[in-house]
Structure formats: structure tokens, C-alpha cells
Amino acid sequence: MSQAQNILILGAGGQVGTELRRSFANAGEVTAFGRETADLSRPEELRSLIRQLHPDVILNAAAYTAVDRAESEPELALTINGEAPRILAEEAASSNALLVHYSTDYVFDGSKRSPWEEADETNPLNVYGRTKLAGERAIQEVGGRYLIFRTSWVYGPHGRNFLLTMRRLGRERDQLKIVDDQFGAPTSSAAIADATRAAVERAGADWTTHSGVYHMTCGGETTWFGFAKEIFAEQEQQTESKSPQIIPIPSSEYPVPAMRPTNSVLSNQKLQSFFGIALPDWQRALVKTMMALKPEGGIPTGSRIR
């Protein structure tokens, strides 16, 4: 971003949205909207909002992210994850703005033994994954300038996520059973936001070669059990608090409405070679996030949500 930009953040109160506000705070004129002002379940209403603001960059961190609930609300999930991105893409294309959008490792069925690449065949196992894939396709059909970042296992200091759930359960229980047969890469919301800013800057004016789908996750891989083990080890290190006993279990012992892929580790090679960007390994990002976590909460953000 060579000159001051007009930047619109949607889903501004979510995990990634909150970190985008921090990361883009000094990148230009930032307007950050939550659901109250920009409701993606009413996609047509987004048009006038965008036309009023005339953003150079739209960062869409809003999504229907309740993976299990989506199984019983497929239409709402499709409106928010599939239809709204099409409207955003159309509005972006008509004013030559850049649309940055996030998608998910759950577009894959988990059957591959090595990390998934962008060009691999998608085959979502659940409603959430299907609606996110619909959003990707809609943006690609519209064309224009866009970046779709597929990420995975997002956590951070805000919202609902595995890290905060483990911290709470660790205080409440002596023993936790955690799924140990799904492989992925925990990715911090801060790392996603910082990588997004770097990508937007590095792409510069060269959008014809840069528009596309990119995987964007922290390095390495683990299971939910491995993630939990690392969380409690780090917590013990930081606070000398006692950890609960954690027991690895197969997914079959933890039934949930939505099926999850067995292997959803994504290859980040394309992000590295097109943008020279590599997110930190998941353990490093976790330590950084936990160091910054204060019980009384709150990280500084660069703009207010309207």
C-alpha cells in the first residue's frame, strides 16, 4: 500500500477481525463494521454501505463459523458464507477495490496424507465447508481483484476458540479427553492479520498475477490433543499452575453434528513463493499469544467498531 488507503473491515469483532483492526490501524483510513452495521445475512444491503464508503480494500473477516450449528442452519450459513461474498466481490470489482476474504481447511475431505495444496480437489464433509467453498467460488466467478486466504484452527485472545476453552476447562476439571486423530495447524488470529497486511502491501499494484486462493496457516502440524498438551505445558511454564490430566481419544468417542477432516494440514508454499510470507510455527505463535493473554483481557485496537 503505497499511499493512504480507505480500508473497510467486516466482522470487526471476531477473532481475525479484531486483529485486523490492530494490524491495519496505521495503514490508512480504517472503517470497522460489526454485524450491527454490516449484516451479511442481508447481503443486498451491503451494496449501499460499500458504495457510500468507496473502500480501496475490503477485508472480510465476517462469517458463519459455528461448524456444528451450520448442520441445522444450512440456509443461513450459505447466505452469510456463500452469497454475501459474491455481493462483496461484485461491489469490489465495480470500483476496482481489492477484496480480501478468508476460507477454511474444511473445504477438503481430509483424505490426503500430505499437506493440501491450493489446486487439490475440494470435497467438504460438512455444511460449513460447503458454504465456505461456495463463497470462494462466487468470488472467483466475479473475478476482479481478490485474495482468498484459507486458514485453519484459528485461536486468539478473543472470542470462542480452543485455547480459551482449554484454559477455562483446565480451571474447572481435573481430567480432559481430547481428540487425537485429526491433524491440522493451529493458527493465531494475530499471525493471520499480520500476514494479510504484508500480502496486501507486497502485492502492490500487481493484481493480475496475485489474485487467487492462498493457504495461510502457521507452520507445522499437530492434533487437538497435541495442541491441548502444548497449551497446558506453556501455562504451567508461565504461571506454575497445575494442569489437568489430558487423555487422547479418537473422534468416534467425541460425537458432534459435523464431520471433520482427518488431515486438514495445508501447504503454505504458494504464499511463501508469491509473497515471501511465512507464518511462524504453531508452537511459537501459541507462546506469543499466551504471553500476551491477560486475565483482565483486551489488546489495544486501532479503530472502533461501528
Ligand SMILES: NC(=O)c1ccc[n+]([C@@H]2O[C@H](COP(=O)([O-])OP(=O)(O)OC[C@H]3O[C@@H](n4cnc5c(N)ncnc54)[C@H](OP(=O)(O)O)[C@@H]3O)[C@@H](O)[C@H]2O)c1
Ligand atoms: N475459527 C476458525 O477456526 C477458522 C478456521 C478456518 C477458517 N476460518 C475463517 O476465518 C475467518 C475469520 O474467522 P474467525 O475465526 O475470526 O471467526 P469468528 O471469531 O467467529 O468471527 C466471525 C465474525 O463474523 C461475524 N458474523 C457472524 N454472522 C454475521 C453476520 N450475519 N453479519 C455480519 N457479521 C457476522 C461474527 O459476529 P458475532 O460475534 O456477532 O457473531 C464475528 O464477529 C472466517 O472466514 C472463517 O470462516 C476460521
